[in-house]
Amino acid sequence: MAKSTVSMKLLIDTQAKRVLFAEASKDCTDFLFHILAMPVANIISLLKKQGMVGSLANLYESIENLNESYIQPNKTKDTLLKPALMHQVSGSSVPLLLLYDAPTVKKFYKCGGYNSSYNCNYLNYVSDDPRAVCPSCNQIMTANVSYVAPPSIANKACDEGGFVKGVVTYMIMDNLEVKPMSTISSIILLNKFNVKDVGALEEKVVNLGMNEAVKLLKASLQSKNVLTDVFLS
Structure with a gap:
């Protein structure tokens, strides 16, 4: 601290x-x-x-x-x-x-949508804008993704x-x-x-x-x- x-x-x-x-x-x-x-x-x-x-x-x-x-x-x-x-x-x-x-913490989003053959929640598409459209299912990418920081050299x-x-x-x-x-x-x-x-x-x-x-x-x-x-x- x-x-x-x-x-x-x-x-x-x-x-x-x-x-x-x-x-x-x-x-x-x-x-x-x-x-x-x-x-x-x-x-x-x-x-x-x-x-x-x-x-x-x-x-x-x-x-x-x-x-x-x-x-x-x-x-x-x-x-x-x-x-x-x-x-x-x-x-x-x-x-x-x-x-x-x-500074404002940067947020990232993924797609939580579905289509007939797969769950987009598991695809590797991430955006920093919740208005982005998933290229796989065309759903808005609004599901929050948690950022994990690397180990501190402290x-x-x-x-x-x-x-x-x-x-x-x-x-x-x-x-x-x-x-x-x-x-x-x-x-x-x-x-x-x-x-x-x-x-x-x-x-x-x-x-x-x-x-x-x-x-x-x-x-x-x-x-x-x-x-x-x-x-x-």
């Missing part, structure tokens, strides 16, 4: 009022990296209610408002508006599932899931640059940021749920100081 939140620890310069960097676990790092795998339509769906800048939202709404009569019979609006996404990449518990409405003991390894802690910069964390790199960064008063530094643990994820996504498209804008504004 996917987690509902992940967390990371911010190091804040209270004098400069900025986030210097964040300390993050594997789950949080996977969470941020997998945002890159989100289809554009899912991103627009999340951001359009937040006042998205640009014209892609208009394209999205055009599909929403398009009458079904103009759409190919074997297609639905959700094909474009809610494209399928692997919520648990390689068995990861990254909570991408909570970021947007789940069952493999050798795979801890996700994208990055969990043996180290990761450093996430204010501009979302990510790198493995070390004591030396932390000291070098404090010097780079010209931090003179260590007493002005403050740690803050933040949880990332759906609301924070949307804010991070929006800020990442507009700012170079994402963590500061989201958590200190």
